[in-house]
Amino acid sequence: MAEVQLETGIDREIDRSNMQVSDEIAIQITRMNKWFGQFHVLRDIDMTVHNGERIVVCGPSGSGKSTLIRCINRLEEHQSGQIIVDGTELTSDLKNIDRVRSEVGMVFQHFNLFPHLTILENCTLAPIWVRKVPRREAEETAMHFLEKVKIPEQANKYPGQLSGGQQQRVAIARSLCMRPRIMLFDEPTSALDPEMIKEVLDTMIQLAEEGMTMLCVTHEMGFAQAVANRVIFMDQGQIVEQNEPREFFNNPQSDRTKLFLSQILGH
Amino acid sequence: MSDTHAQTVAFVRDTMLPEREPPILERGAVKWMRENLFNGIISTALTVLSVLVVAWGVAEIGPWLMRSIWDAESLSGCRQILDGASGACWAVIKDRWHQLMFGFYPPDLYWRPVLTLILLFVALGPILFPWVPRGMIRFSAIYPFLGYFLLWGGSVWFPVSVALGFVAGYAALVAFRSLGTLVSTIAAIIAPILWWLIAAGTLTAVLDSIVPLGLERVDSDEFGGFLISLVIGFTGIGLSLPMGILLALGRQSNMILIKSVCVTFIEFIRGVPLITLLFTAQLLLGYFLPPGTSFDLILRVVIMVTFFAAAYIAEVVRGGLAALPRGQYEAADALGLDYWRAQRLIIMPQALKISIPGIVNTFIGLFKDTTLVVFIGLLDPVGLSNAIRASSDWQGIYWELFIFIGAVFFIFCFGMSRYSMYLERRLQTDHR
Ligand SMILES: Nc1ncnc2c1ncn2[C@@H]1O[C@H](COP(=O)(O)OP(=O)(O)OP(=O)(O)O)[C@@H](O)[C@H]1O
């Protein structure tokens, strides 16, 4: 069988010098279950994420990908099993939840910027009110990250004045301003036009190159192959298969994975 | 190509004609009138009819206004000057000006309500306009207590100890923050109530005996006229907005007890006419309070009017909250903002912006509804106008008083309406 060549759309060399997976555990999920009413969304999820890992989660629509990563910062509550993030177990204890949330950044499909605040204010709000960083310092940090995502000149505009790709990069910068140790991405590019997808993926690759621990729900398989060290395939609330990307794409084990890949890669 | 052209067409103009003005019927005022006023038979008929109505109104009222009398002792004095013609007798307003403004407030203390009104505008500045220095907001925070002290007088320590109750509430909120939103919220509600019930009275008495500072006491039954309307109106507006916001949040809460209390309150208050609430304030509230406490009638009315407006505002704000996408809450949560911070910094600024027209609508309604207090015996401007007309001097005067009262209310309500439009424009940030 010929090796699958993905159309990556990524046209630069990726610097892997900082992409090291350490032994320290960032996220530990054991036998986690979640129901929406009668509906069993997540079944017996077991998963360990080490510091520095770049994981891509994929799977058919409704398989529970979003729900899984939303459990990690407690936007959804799990009903059984254990989730430990950075040494803190997620329970109904609000203090733990707050601690985890300030360590974990999240980027949403629909950006969810605050439309009544400028780009700069979007980026400084949480550092000022949650981390108690002085305003000046928060603004400097914000400008630093806005430069990193290549839109410092938009700092005083409102989100409504920016393109989708720019908004998503602001959303990434906003998360980074909290200096998180883990970043969650929930389909960050699927609300974007093709030409904007690239600029957002570039930003994400840059993050990966800096050694950020990342968990991305995405169907950008080019990104997965170029950056991820592990691809997780979910179906019907279960982790069906996980592997490093080359093996995952070339040598899928389960029939469900094969079916999914053939659909998404158009074979 | 131009050759063929020249052969097939007899005449080709080779210079541009200068631009000319459109024909008279398509120009300026004439065009505008043709399009807007005489656009078809029905439109023309309506235009003519409206012109006739306006002309008739001016012909009726114009001469009456032209013959305005400002100086007279009584209605019969006016009539004498007018000598049979019909004319407006504004002299009544001049004659009873103080009464219309202050009711029976002691004349030598008029400076107190006047100062209170001036300071009101100072206090409103930083709340209403962004260009007023932010530090002024501290004055706005103490203004309610200062205003109370100026109007009613008495010991200065009373408003101070009441104000300390709010400080106690805030301190409780901060102190219990680490125990979560629910605990800290409950603490923030209980702490000031305990303070007011237990400590405030004693503190006032003690401080007063040490440093007896105060102003001459003025009782509520001496209040009247626009003083009453403004006190009830502005206090009601100032209190009903925060209360309405809290009710709206309570109604959204997933804590069943809080939710049902809020729903019951809102539905009950909205389902009852304001006038019955006012009668309740007059008659019943006295029974529920501990015996011996004399609970001021104006205060009771303020409470009822506040409840009434708050119930409406709660529903308006709920509409604003419902219009916000869930993603806003999730983004705030994901950034680690706790409930109250998320509400204050993310949710409320957006929800209130959407709700501005509805909120201002409620405020205007509240302000005009203050005239209903006439039915429970308070002498607001309408009540006073009845009293004035019952006096022998001014018996039989109608229009002038009502026009004046109406005009004053109109100025305030129109001001609110204009301000809300300014605010909506200023907060316009979604450039779509
Ligand atoms: N709040 C909710 N209440 C009830 N059911 C829900 C809720 N959120 C999600 N679900 C259901 O749970 C299942 C998993 O949803 P989830 O959003 O995690 O899927 P997904 O894998 O992210 O899909 P997609 O690729 O479409 O985003 C779906 O069937 C969805 O209908």
Ligand SMILES: [Mg+2]
């Ligand atoms: Mg999803």
